[in-house]
Amino acid sequence: MATDPTQAPSSAAPTPKDSYVKLAMRNMVRKSRQSLVHFGLTSLGLIAVLLGLAFLTHH
Incomplete structure (x- = not known):
């Protein structure tokens, strides 16, 4: 019985050969x-913090 490689494995536990980076990419x-939404929110938050610090420390 062949398994479809596009299907995610039924178990939630990763196999030992899968690295953290490989699982994150998957x-x-x-x-x-x-x-993409999380990346956008993180980027906006970082920009807001940097602008806030620049404003607060401006002479």
Whole structure:
């Protein structure tokens, strides 16, 4: 019985051969919209913090 390589494994536990980076990349591809939203929010938050610090420390 052959398994479809595009299907995610039924168990939630990763196999020992899968690295953290490989699992993270797989999740980013699988949940691309959520990953892009989180990346955008993180970017906006970082820009807001940097602008806030620049404003507060401006002479």
